[in-house]
Amino acid sequence: MATTTFWHSLWRTKPVDQIVSEGGDGEGGGLKRSMGLLALTFFSVGATLGTGIFVVMGEATPLAGPAVVLAFLLSAVTALFSALSYAELAGTIPVSGSSYSYTYATMGELVAWVCGWCLLLEYGVSVSAVAVGWGQYLNDFLDKAFGFTIPDAFSQAPDKGGIVNLTAVFIVMAMTFLLLRGASESAKVNTFMVFFKLALLIFFCAVAFTGFESGNLKPFMPLGMAGVSAAASQVFFSYIGFDAASTAGEEAKNPKRDLPLAIIISLAIVTIMYVLVALASVGAMPWQELNGDTEASLSAILTDVTGQTWPALLLSAGAVIAITSVVLTVLYGQTRILFAMSRDGLIPKIFQKVNPKTSAPTANTLIVGCAVAFLAALVPLDQLTEATSIGTLFAFALVNIGVMVLRRTKPDLPRSFKTPLYPLTPILGVFFCLYVMKGLRGVTWLVFIAWTVVGLAFYFGYSRRNSRLLRQDKELT
Template identity: 70%
Template structure:
């Protein structure tokens, strides 16, 4: 095969009509409503971030941390609008992986999918580890005891195995195996509960609100707001979760764009309200960088002079993290389902239970892998690499919108990104800018992951690609037909 032919094969796109037709074959059950889709995205986004990141961001921006949340939301909005357009145009389970396959070709799609595997698997493992810590906080504040370190921390962090992390992953797995609609209903309840806990925080914190605590409003100036904005941006990652449910939404072309944009609006309102209540209830100089996880609890204790509101907040964190684990594991299995259907990963990830209409083996393998990571490995810097993987995928989605507008202007679009092409261009620039602000260790981990991914692609995925095999059959048939 010539070099030109090889390059053409690497960047061969999968026709949008074929992708949409495969997604409409009904292997998965179309049972999810607009509310459930929105709650999946809110569930994946509204997790440990607000409980931890506020304590890290306030010392950088002061009371202007409220504006930092808005800046981060606008940054996320550029990518959210691109996701909304592509989700409404290509409503399938693969999310940004499928969008890249339709617009930039197989190799780029594989890289995008490989990034998502890093983002989903490692991030949910890290979140599961945090679940045990918040569960201990809740037990301590409510019942006065904590789980022994030996069974609540991984090796290297003072323990032998992180049992709570295994428990939360297994609970999510059991829900996912029961079916998408059952998982969505439980997730909706958990999301509403954790929003309720944060509303409770705001109500209590506003009783101690003092206007003087907001002065000076921006002690570090615009530079401080930008620094805090970069810090809190990662609290918005997850708004794209609804796009992985493209084949299980009842009315995907209408509901997916609404769920993606709606979840971003809901999360932004909650973040701004919590941020304003926190800096109004406690002077910003009293937020300590080393006590990030306790910041919100300290605000409540100052407001009430009692410890019970902190127990309620810990309960909210436990529910919040469980919801993130469920939502992200769901997204992981659906992306692998789409990649398996294309032949890029083994076919076992595509097999669907005829009874529950869910990919059972896929769910079991993903759950086992995540539980093993969370139980036995201190993730450390590896967890930070999920941010690069996410931003890289976001950037590809923004590029994909521009490519598809040029190559397939005739496609029916239920949502169009406004101010095109300015909006997706800004999305690409903001994603690139945030990638380069991350530390060198994180960037090197990401590059190493990409090298491993390329090795896997050329040794396995390229040879098993259904698109490649079909193209080879067509070329052979054409050659034979033209032979004398």
């Protein structure tokens, strides 16, 4: 009987009604519903549209040539399958836990824990890496604007010749203290930053298209479809972040309507901007010259077309602001996922304590901010950042499976949005996630497996014994 109970507890799902009814039920108060559709959409855009356009395109263009434009479209279609599944579950289960909560409702506690543990890798390590990149872009801006840079000792990690990366620590802690003021204040700042970077990228396209030469697009696919596929695998990771709105389920004013819309609209905005920037770039500059440092290449395009340096300076400033919004929104998502896991008893209660004045999980935010700042300041992140991709894809695959499970187990559950072409869409979502995961390096799989083993040890050592759902089961028996 004990064995049966143990096995049952691992796969026991949490009822959707219970998950939704507990929404905002944190120690010291609940989260405040303060975000409308615009704020939610821009949270996802802010988390997605940043390092991708300034870094990934320079790595992908040499693989595909001018057809890098197709690579962005192919990656968008791949992301769309998972985005539609996220939209359905976000409208059905509008809580803070994102794919962790969706998995808890469909596949049980153990799978939900593994999913949540992967999200910690995705959000925590990725924002540390982004913070490191922010310091590099800040130095580029300072060099162009004022002719000086922050010394490597304080702007690089020890593995890159620095002592401590203070620029990375600064941006992480600055965004941490902004989050402590509450989700509403953070959303306002993020909305401003997203408007700025969208306007800047539109400005870039408008200028670059004046220097457009159709000859730069010939041959359009010099490396064949294989090159486009290789570039698409590289580019896919610049779409990660569209799910950020789903972590704000308990702070949305009208979550059942706005969460699905925010996820789909944000993916559409990001795709349009990526395709326009890519097309303008390969049209204005021979694709062989667009490699390595994308931001430098985009700056060169502006300088060549206008004959002036100020547009390039403006672009550098835009890169700094673009990456700032990524740090803010990803930190936010991390704290809300931890909030949901803490409420379920799977991690310590301190992560669900909410400040009654700001409606922000104060201790949670400070712990996450300090941990991320430590990683960004001292730890080599080259291999770990790639590991964030595999964690993300694993979570995406689970969400697609979750849609199919919930359709079968709860067919009559009210859904504000339904994934079209069901079940083809979620099946394709799982397939594409597994396909991209298959192409990742062996060392990435080793890091992922090691991280999962550590997570399982924590689950069986702490989380299962403190599970709120397990306590409820024992009370009923």
